[in-house]
Amino acid sequence: MLAALNELNPQQRAAVEAIEGPILVLAGAGSGKTRVITTKIMHLMDLGVHPYRILGMTFTNKAAGEMRQRVAKTLGENAARDLTLTTFHSFCARFLRKEIGYLDRETNFVIFDSQDQKTCLKRVIRELHIPEKRYPLDRLRALISKYKNKRGGEGVTLNEAEQEVYQAYMDEMHAQNALDFDDLIAFTCDILSQFEDCRERYQRRYQYIMVDEYQDTNPIQAELINLLLNQDRNLCVVGDEDQSIYGWRGAEIRNILDFDHNYPGARIFKLEQNYRSSQRILDYANDIISQNQLRKHKSLWTEAGLGRPISLRTEQNAIAEAEFIVQKILTSSKAENLAYHQFAVLFRSNYLSRVLEELFRRYQVPYQLIGGLKFYDRKEIKDLLAYMRIVVNPRDWTSFSRALGVPSRGIGAKSQDALYSLFQSGLDVGQILKRVIDHSLVATRTMKGIKAFAALYEKMRQWSETLKPSEWLEHLINALDYLEYLERTDEVTADSRADNIRELQASMVEAERQGILTLAQFMDQTALVSDQDELEDDKPKVNLMTIHAAKGLEFHTVFVMGLEEGVFPNQRSLDSHTQALEEERRLYYVAITRAEKQLFLSHARRRQTYGTTTANMRSRFLSIPLRTYDDSGPEPVLEKKKVKLDNLASQLERMKAQLKQQNVDVNFETLSPKPAKAVRLRPGDVVRHQKFGTGTISSVRGNGDLQTISVYFPGQGVKKLLASKAKLEKVHDRPGF
DNA sequence: TACGATAAACTTTTT
DNA sequence: GTTTATCGTA
Numbered sequence: 001m002l003a004a005l006n007e008l009n010p011q012q013r014a015a016v017e018a019i020e021g022p023i024l025v026l027a028g029a030g031s032g033k034t035r036v037i038t039t040k041i042m043h044l045m046d047l048g049v050h051p052y053r054i055l056g057m058t059f060t061n062k063a064a065g066e067m068r069q070r071v072a073k074t075l076g077e078n079a080a081r082d083l084t085l086t087t088f089h090s091f092c093a094r095f096l097r098k099e100i101g102y103l104d105r106e107t108n109f110v111i112f113d114s115q116d117q118k119t120c121l122k123r124v125i126r127e128l129h130i131p132e133k134r135y136p137l138d139r140l141r142a143l144i145s146k147y148k149n150k151r152g153g154e155g156v157t158l159n160e161a162e163q164e165v166y167q168a169y170m171d172e173m174h175a176q177n178a179l180d181f182d183d184l185i186a187f188t189c190d191i192l193s194q195f196e197d198c199r200e201r202y203q204r205r206y207q208y209i210m211v212d213e214y215q216d217t218n219p220i221q222a223e224l225i226n227l228l229l230n231q232d233r234n235l236c237v238v239g240d241e242d243q244s245i246y247g248w249r250g251a252e253i254r255n256i257l258d259f260d261h262n263y264p265g266a267r268i269f270k271l272e273q274n275y276r277s278s279q280r281i282l283d284y285a286n287d288i289i290s291q292n293q294l295r296k297h298k299s300l301w302t303e304a305g306l307g308r309p310i311s312l313r314t315e316q317n318a319i320a321e322a323e324f325i326v327q328k329i330l331t332s333s334k335a336e337n338l339a340y341h342q343f344a345v346l347f348r349s350n351y352l353s354r355v356l357e358e359l360f361r362r363y364q365v366p367y368q369l370i371g372g373l374k375f376y377d378r379k380e381i382k383d384l385l386a387y388m389r390i391v392v393n394p395r396d397w398t399s400f401s402r403a404l405g406v407p408s409r410g411i412g413a414k415s416q417d418a419l420y421s422l423f424q425s426g427l428d429v430g431q432i433l434k435r436v437i438d439h440s441l442v443a444t445r446t447m448k449g450i451k452a453f454a455a456l457y458e459k460m461r462q463w464s465e466t467l468k469p470s471e472w473l474e475h476l477i478n479a480l481d482y483l484e485y486l487e488r489t490d491e492v493t494a495d496s497r498a499d500n501i502r503e504l505q506a507s508m509v510e511a512e513r514q515g516i517l518t519l520a521q522f523m524d525q526t527a528l529v530s531d532q533d534e535l536e537d538d539k540p541k542v543n544l545m546t547i548h549a550a551k552g553l554e555f556h557t558v559f560v561m562g563l564e565e566g567v568f569p570n571q572r573s574l575d576s577h578t579q580a581l582e583e584e585r586r587l588y589y590v591a592i593t594r595a596e597k598q599l600f601l602s603h604a605r606r607r608q609t610y611g612t613t614t615a616n617m618r619s620r621f622l623s624i625p626l627r628t629y630d631d632s633g634p635e636p637v638l639e640k641k642k643v644k645l646d647n648l649a650s651q652l653e654r655m656k657a658q659l660k661q662q663n664v665d666v667n668f669e670t671l672s673p674k675p676a677k678a679v680r681l682r683p684g685d686v687v688r689h690q691k692f693g694t695g696t697i698s699s700v701r702g703n704g705d706l707q708t709i710s711v712y713f714p715g716q717g718v719k720k721l722l723a724s725k726a727k728l729e730k731v732h733d734r735p736g737f
Numbered sequence: 738t739a740c741g742a743t744a745a746a747c748t749t750t751t752t
Numbered sequence: 753g754t755t756t757a758t759c760g761t762a
Contacts, residue, residue, distance in 0.1 A: 088752080114751080181752050248751095412738045527752090531751075571749090
């Protein structure tokens, strides 16, 4: 029998030993989910199931890699190699490289990321003469994605114009032989559902299917799993509905909530013992999440002690907040001998990281920012990859157009339009170049650049037949004199960009070591990396990331910052309906449960957004009290920044002296150390409005005549008012915090 | 056609 | 306050 089984608790063990039929494992945060999945895989193999017949779907490549390693450690490299353990997207990419012929398409397709998608969409709506103002690219892209992910389910409908854009976009993608992220999964489903022979092949192969993070699957992914499942229905899904945080990109929390309904006879296991956090952190997390309606009952407990109090910090502005965090890390790491990578700072949105980065740099605390701009999204990398992609897929107009312009060859918009009409008539990159040269279709000045490009293109194709990817790249960089180009265009950033290119080469060498020997294979990797894949967890650096990026991770000490109305929960969720707010609350729950030993919550009274200062009320999440305990442990700490009274008092003294000198007649007794501005409105203040009645200020934004004030009027919702226009009369100050 | 200067838009969250 | 779009000039 597998020894690892004995190391599990009874619930975990039951979940592992249940093998046949549909199984749902509701695994609370920190309940040893990864361990259950890996042990289950090993248990199956121990029972004689060949690893080739096991399919495990994870959320990130990193998670897949870690699981594979654990298996390899116990059962050896060979066993681990034969497992299919990947993300949905990687699985489908590999599937389609083999099987996309069923749909009468070519296997050398490229995968478009959101950036490429938008470039492509831009072309499309320009051709359709649809005003970009009314249909912003981002919105269209998100809409198309949602539409595909829901697969004709309820919720997403397209109006006439949107329908037209969708159709034209699909045609354009087809013409460019490109697939977007959603297509990868959609096309896989199409093939499996339409072609029985193909479906049977895969169904026969995979006897046991496991899906991690099931709460974040969308309808199309659920469909894919269904199509792969044979009549034995050996499906084990693991997840936690309380950690469902991807509803906005089409994830369907119902997939996990209704699992037993969708798969009759399903057995359900709950893992509620937490091995990560202290009791106090778990109690707080339970208090928060129990406010949600949309969930199955589950409550985390631990054998670990009560632990340290959770701390809540109020600062006057975002800079002070960041400073508090950095200082806390400095003192705490020293006092408790903690390495920097045991700390994480979590925030709702990427832009919040800016202030943090500044202070980490100023105090010279090493950090790594996860997410934001990805490595493969950097301009210099995308430039070089564009060349690579047209070699693999000569119909990738988006990349062709990009490559033509960097470094600049004197081929401008006008010439590009001429080339594009050739593309529309069905020619690929090689044919377009040939036609232009043979028929002198552009001005002589431009022709020089075209000829040079054509010569380079021919060479790149030859290199790709004989050279390894890393060598191919080396040749390309030399041919383009790309490093010189970087130096010429921006000498400030040239060095770091050159570093990135070296890193790209290094990652190619590493990929080659793992058996990736063609440009096409390498391309797929670059398209499908996730934020977490980029995390270096062995280096002593403080981790800064969005809460989404922190999913599945854990840290000794966690800071959750920016706990303000409009920031977290963010404005959009407040503007829409309770479902969105529940997801925000789950997000907060995820944030809290990342912490093992210490949890610091913080918010700032004022914060710079766009160019203006905004004052927000503290987050509603903070209205759930941090529990107090009767035991001897210290009370939960409310750290308020002390207003420096001495300072204010001395200011007052100075003012008095000045006034006396000027012989101004004032009653000094009534002067208070508070600023004397008559009507200063702050979040929390209760005000009266002529039309709307009495309400509470939720945020104050900007200054002077342009100052806008958001007021919550019960029954009428939040109104945005211009301070100079709306005569707001203060009823009373905000109650003390 | 390329590059600079100025103006407008912009912030969810991501495979 | 920062990035992207557009316009005018060499």
